[in-house]
Amino acid sequence: MEFTTKQIFTVLRTVKHPQQNKDIISLGMVQELTIEGNNVGFTLVFQSDADKMAEPIRKACVQALEKEFGDQIVIRGNIKLKYLKKEDDYSAMKGVKNIIAVASGKGGVGKSTVAVNLAVALANTGAKVALLDADIYGPSVPKMLNIEGERPQVVNENGQELIVPIEKYGLKTLSIGFFVNPDDALIWRGAMATGAIKQLLLQGKWGEIDYMVVDLPPGTGDIHLTIVQTVPVSGGIMVSTPQEMALADVKKAMSMFKQPTIKIPILGVVENMAWFTPEELPDNKYYLFGEGGAKKYAEENGLALLGQIPIVKGVMDGGEKGVPVAANPDSIMGKEFVKLAANVIEAVKKRNSELPPTQMVSITRK
Ligand SMILES: Nc1ncnc2c1ncn2[C@@H]1O[C@H](COP(=O)(O)OP(=O)(O)OP(=O)(O)O)[C@@H](O)[C@H]1O
Ligand SMILES: [Mg+2]
Incomplete structure (x- = not known):
């Protein structure tokens, strides 16, 4: 038949x-x-x-x-x-204890500056630190650490191809900027960008890490979703300038973390460009955008104010030259990042004692 x-x-x-x-x-x-x-x-x-x-x-x-x-x-x-x-292989992330995502509502408020300097300051405490540049569309970490020309090695370990992070200022870092010309990254969309971020996370040869700081692109989007779906983010840090603190963008970025399906605790806020201090008059503070806004905002929303970073020309110069201000813990700015790092360590400790580990989000798209 x-x-x-x-x-x-x-x-x-x-x-x-x-x-x-x-x-x-x-x-x-x-x-x-x-x-x-x-x-x-x-x-x-x-x-x-x-x-x-x-x-x-x-x-x-x-x-x-x-x-x-x-x-x-x-x-x-x-x-x-x-x-x-094939199901994702998570073994490369196994040794990573805490993942801290640095986010903002708007672009240009100093996320990368805060992420890089926080990572350096955390490493200065003796912690094992990784810095992941998740800004696929505009990677800035390589420049800020003066490692733009670096090309990470790829090694084979137990049948898995792993990318060896670049080490600088005592931290391990990966960025899409090591693999493509930053101008080319700008035109990446959708699957290509999310594929790249997954690869950096899951194929980084991270080893044992106490804190992985993730520098996110501004706002909310596919990259953010991919990260929360790929790894269990322990907490988020919101960076804002004083005048943008109260705006809808910050709220929107916060609500992304708080969504019932995502539920990533917000460790606190960092007020960047909080005041202006001339380098020659380090004790003077000029509140160009008003004083106390971030403190009030944090209190009203039940959030910790983790740090206040003044506007100092040195921050920008540091970013340009690839020498982060936090690498010099005794400088005016360095001191602020030492404080920030201590507060972040505290906040992570508190979070871990009060809440269960973050669950990876599974979102099914129709
Ligand atoms: N506290 C500060 N004092 C002086 N300059 C600063 C400070 N914070 C950030 N800057 C400068 O502002 C510019 C934007 O900062 P940065 O790149 O960190 O912002 P971002 O939020 O990561 O931007 P993007 O959204 O484009 O990723 C940079 O030139 C940086 O050097
Ligand atoms: Mg940035």
């Missing part, structure tokens, strides 16, 4: 993927059907190799076909399984 495609499909329509509650034909999971006399075979296609239903569904197919056609059909051993995506 020669079976027809229709006969086989009719039977397979009775087999459902229990989690998706649809039959495997409608789901397009049955492919490469071959019929040679009573010898029938096909491939079952699964989205990911973590699909626990793969074997049960294969068995269900055999059962359904044998129930219908009895020993007229030869199907055992003829159903192949194919997976479209």
